[in-house]
Every structure is written in C-alpha cells, then in structure tokens.
Amino acid sequence: MKTSGWKILCVVLLLYTAVAGLLLDVPRLNIVNETIRALYFHVPMWFGMVFLFSMSLWHAIRYLRNPSIETDIHSFEYATVGLVFGVLGIITGMIWANYTWGSPWHGDPKQNSAAIALLVYLAYFILRGSLSNDEQRAKLSAVYNVFAFVAMIPLLFIIPRMTSSMHPGNGGNPGFNAYDLDSKMRLVFYPAVIGWILLGYWIASLRIRLKLAEEKLNELEHEKNS
C-alpha cells in the first residue's frame, strides 16, 4: 500500500501534539492553570469543523454548477465529519467552561452562537433525511449548504466579537491575546491545528471513497440487469 505523505504528516503532528502539548512549558495563568493545554485540543476541533464545512460548501457549489452524484457525496460526507468535529468542540468547551467559568453552559455569546451554528447544520441532515428523491435531495441540500455556511460565519466570527465574552479572542479584540502571545504555545498550537485538520480530511476522504465504491457497485448491478 502506498501511504501518502500527508497521512504520515497527520500522524506525526498528532503524536507531537500529545507529547509536546503535555510536556512543554505554558504560561502560568490564574484560573486556567494547567487547563490552558486544552487549547491544543479544543480549538483545533473548531478549526477542523470550519475547514470541513468549507470543503462541503465548495462541493455544494460544484454540484449546483454541474450536478453529479459524486459532488453530492463529497459535500455530504465533509459536512458529516465537520459536524462530528463541531460536537466534539462544544463538548470539550463545556468541560473546560465548567472548570474555568463555573458551569458547563454559561450563556456566553461564543458558546450560544456556536450551538446555533451546529443546529443550523443539523437542519441540513434533517433536510437530507426527509427527501427520498436522490436528485431533489442533492439539489436542495446543496442550496441549504450555502445558506448554512453563510449563517455560520457571523455566528462564529462576528457576533461573539461585538459583545463582551469571556471566551478568549472575543469581546472586541480578536486573536488569542494573552494565550496566543506566548510563542512557546504557538509551537504546539499551529502543528496541532494542521494535524487535526488533516485527520478530519482523512476520515472524510475514507467515507467518500466508501460511498463512491458503493455507487459504482450499484451502477455495475444496473448494467448487468439491463
């Protein structure tokens, strides 16, 4: 089996994240204390989700320009894995919030709008599940995909920054401020983001290949019968 370089890069970066993320120095900050290391795991989930949803949008647009089963499969599977990343992001965020903010659901603007963004994407799956006609499902969900992505951007990146938020990087001042200013943390954070994004891409690509293989088998059956 030929193993692509990016898969090896993904493994190396994730192992590096686990080891360096636990062992390297981090700034000594009150309240967050040692939990600051969750930055290497919680935040990349969201980066991964945005990346996967972007890929999903890209294939949805490709579908709308030139309808085909392949692009619909791509769009759907990227969205599926993206949602998994988002759910993991929100669960890890709740665990972290429980420790640093005092309760798992604090009604923080970033937390609320992230949840709304996930609900918008959940509706995408409900829409797909409610249609039995393949072509209709592909077309409607591609259109909805564009809407969902456009709704997600302000929910994650604009609204939380316009109000005060306890979530770092919000409340008027983007970026990680005190956290990300630390160059030692960047040494782990950026590789972690790339590693987790590659993992999401890898899982999505496996699911896409499986679906495409299924599709090809169906076609072969069809040819035999006709």
Next chain:
Amino acid sequence: MNWNMKKIVSLLCGVMLLSPALLAQDVQMADTLRSEGKIYVLVAIIVVILVGLITFLFFTDRKISRLEKQINQKK
C-alpha cells in the same frame, strides 16, 4: 517624612515591583505531578490511544483501497 514612613513607602514600592513575579509563582500548576514523573503516565496513555486509533484508520484505509481495486477489476 519620618524614618518610619520612609520605611513603609519603600516596603510598599518593593512589594508592588515584586508582586507580578510573586503572583506568577503562586499560580498553581501540576508541578508536583511533573516532578514525580507521573506526567509521563498521561503522555503514554494518550499516545497509546492515538496510535491505536490511527492504526485502525490505516487498516480501514487499506480495506477501502482493496475494495476499490476489486470494483475496478469488475469493470
């Protein structure tokens, strides 16, 4: 300003200058856990889980490759 007040002011100034450094040291981190080497237990556990899951992913990848080959031969 008498001698006592001078002493108090200089003491206060000293405290104010030192306090950021003192506070930084006061922040509780898992220093004991690290000094006892127990952090490596955590590292080992997480690495084992990661390696296990990734190996599983590689096998799944290979399985799908084989399936694709089979389908292409059928054509």
